[in-house]
Amino acid sequence: MKAKVAGRFAALALCVGASAAAAKDTQLNVYNWSDYIAKDTIPNFEKQTGVKVRYDNYDSDDTLQAKLLTGSSGYDIVVPTSNYAGKQIAAGIFAPLDKSKLPNLKYLDPQLMALVAGADPGNKFAVPWAYGTTGLAYxxxxxxxxxxxxxxxNWDILFKPENLAKLKTCGVSVLDAPDQxxxxxxxxxxxxxxSTNPADYQAAMQVLKKIRPYITQFxxxxxxxxxxxxxxCFAFGWSxxxxxxxxxxxxAKKPYKVEYYIPKGGAPVWFDVMAIPKDAKDKDAALQWINYIEDPKVHAAITNAVYYPSANAEARKYVRPDVANDPAVYPPADVVKTLFLLKPLPPEIQRLQTRLWTELKSGR
Known part of the structure; x- marks a missing residue:
């Protein structure tokens, strides 16, 4: 869910059973969040398969959704956040997965996949890329x-105007992500x-309006x-x-510490999932890419690079101890119990949310 950082790369794939010569002519078009992959993920895939990868980046789910809704996205793999993916699945945007070509799905954590099923019933269309929380950075x-x-x-740091007014002197950033x-x-x-009650969003908007003067950037x-x-010095951001x-x-040996905190009492948890648009030109290559990513060692290398855990239970064995033991990356069980998953919202609520967000950003 991550706004996540900038600079995503491209994905690739090769039809199962295709010749090496044919693979060299194959290009996999991947659209993903920025800073969300290891440096050697794509080169190793290209070397292993002969498939070339075009890897483009976006930094908001709305940007991705606008492209998908055209019906000709130009991509073979996209990575929406689960609550957006749920709406896109319902709209018939994605092709169902041929799980016979995805043997590495056996490594996925059943409990986490049950959460993903809240957006993708039966886990028919989406495979987790990574998951994380949204909280406070300092x-x-x-x-x-x-x-x-x-x-x-404590959420009071973000939502009490007197606190944010003080932090404005050194800079306040919040995600340009109305759902979060x-x-x-x-x-x-x-x-x-x-909530699907419009009145609740108006009440939340009053809270956000009070802190708007102190937000330096979205x-x-x-x-x-x-x-x-x-x-x-402060951000509402992805873990x-x-x-x-x-x-x-x-x-960089900076004279200050940057730290992430999951607010007590609960915070958003989200999954970014790989899915194949119906208009994908090379669905077999896309499936090979998904299976490659779910190789435990491949996914562990990604986690080591970008500090987002995967739903691949086997991969954690290969994650560096300093990453695997960081509660900002892998929250402890008592914290996990307090997290809440973002869910797909009805179109009318999403439109309301978007309109209110536009008003908030413009300062109206």
């Missing part, structure tokens, strides 16, 4: 200097994060570099993005 040194020694794992922001605001005021990708560079920023700041 330049800890600057934030504590301004706020004092207050608990940083409204879900968090609804949860904060005691409403169902997946950004779903660049906030990582801004955290590393010290240009912002893996913030952990990337944390490690980059450490590598």
């Amino acid at each position: 330049n800890v040194n600057k934030a504590q200097q301004i706020l004092g020694k207050v608990p940083l794992d 922001m409204f879900a968090a605001a609804l949860h904060y005021i005691g409403k169902d994060p997946a 950004n779903s990708s660049g906030y990582i570099n801004d955290l590393v560079g010290g240009d912002i 893996g993005d913030v952990v990337i920023a944390k490690h980059r700041a450490m590598e």
Whole structure:
């Protein structure tokens, strides 16, 4: 779900049983979030299969959805967030998966797949790429200097205007993702994060309007570099993005710490899933790509690079200990119990959410 960081790469695939010569003429077109893959994922796939990969990036689900709704996306693999994928599946946008060509699905965690089934009943159309949470990111040194020694794992930091007003002096960024922001605001005021009551969204909007003057930017990708560079001190962001920023700041020997916190009492959890558009030109290559990604060692390498866990239970064995044991990457069981999954919303609620978000961003 991640706004996730910027710079996604391309995917590829080769028809099962095709000759090596034919594979060289095959191009797999992948559309994915930025900073969401290991450096060697694509080269290794191309070397292994002979398939060339075109890898393009986006930084919002709305951008992807607009392209899919044209009916001629030009891509063989896309990676929507589960709540968007649920609506797209219902709209008949994706081709069903031929699981006979996906033997590595056996490694997927049944409990996590049961959650994904909330958007994809029967797990017929989508395979998880990664999952994560949405929470609070800090330049800890600057934030504590301004706020004092207050608990940083608290939604009050984001939703109480007096707190955000203080943090504005060093920069505040929130995701340009209305589904994430409204879900968090609804949860904060005691409403169902997946509410279908328009009045609940108006109530959440009042909370968001009060903090709007203190938001420096709406950004779903660049906030990582801004955290590393010290240009912002607070963000509402995706877990893996913030952990990337944390490690980059450490590598650059910055005189401050970047940390991610899952707010107490619950936070959004999401899955980004691989799916094959019906208009895909090479569905066999797309299936080979999905099966390749679900190789435990391949997916572990991705997690080690981007700090987002996969639903591949076997892959965790190959994840570096410092990543596998980081609660920002793999939340402990007691925290997982408090997380809530974003669900598909009816079209009228999504339109309301989008309209309110546009008003909020414009400052009206």
